[in-house]
Amino acid sequence: GQNIDQPTEMTATEGAIVQINCTYQTSGFNGLFWYQQHAGEAPTFLSYNVLDGLEEKGRFSSFLSRSKGYSYLLLKELQMKDSASYLCAVLDSNYQLIWGAGTKLIIKP
Amino acid sequence: NAGVTQTPKFRVLKTGQSMTLLCAQDMNHEYMYWYRQDPGMGLRLIHYSVGEGTTAKGEVPDGYNVSRLKKQNFLLGLESAAPSQTSVYFCASSTGDSGANVLTFGAGSRLTVL
Numbered sequence: 515g516q517n518i519d520q521p522t523e524m525t526a527t528e529g530a531i532v533q534i535n536c537t538y539q540t541s542g543f544n545g546l547f548w549y550q551q552h553a554g555e556a557p558t559f560l561s562y563n564v565l566d567g568l569e570e571k572g573r574f575s576s577f578l579s580r581s582k583g584y585s586y587l588l589l590k591e592l593q594m595k596d597s598a599s600y601l602c603a604v605l606d607s608n609y610q611l612i613w614g615a616g617t618k619l620i621i622k623p
Numbered sequence: 624n625a626g627v628t629q630t631p632k633f634r635v636l637k638t639g640q641s642m643t644l645l646c647a648q649d650m651n652h653e654y655m656y657w658y659r660q661d662p663g664m665g666l667r668l669i670h671y672s673v674g675e676g677t678t679a680k681g682e683v684p685d686g687y688n689v690s691r692l693k694k695q696n697f698l699l700g701l702e703s704a705a706p707s708q709t710s711v712y713f714c715a716s717s718t719g720d721s722g723a724n725v726l727t728f729g730a731g732s733r734l735t736v737l
Contacts, residue, residue, distance in 0.1 A: 556728035613665030
């Protein structure tokens, strides 16, 4: 079967750095997405990786290793507004998105 | 630009009742999707459409029907609601380009079936 694993919940301090991991086992791979979802709101797109390596976008970076079936989202200089759930999703060989259950990130002052 | 608009935002149904969720997008996107989101689970695809007049089943289609009569609208119907259909429903749309197919989501519709 297809599976996406992410930690259920993480806690970090304002101003710090946090890394949210995602491991996947899917039938094929056509890209990996990270979305942010604030409580009670819609998911919004953060990043897309299809090649190995690091993609940087301001305070957020996303890394992919296809050989290890592994990605992480790195958030720097954490702000209170970064408190949200972070969803990892993989596009499989049929171009269907397989979603992880999400990681709830709690930021403490 | 409104993006993706879902109505209603909240609804309470009794078991056996029927209802329709409406999704409208103003981005001229070809692809539209209906997902449900339940605690502790990833988003699960119910049905999707790759263009006006087309629909296809996703991962959890049972108990739901859809229609895409106009490109900008995608309707999700529950003919006979069951408590297991209590969930938050998200509509999304995309250009459908393979690969970096970024989804734009609506704000969600919270449905409770008693």
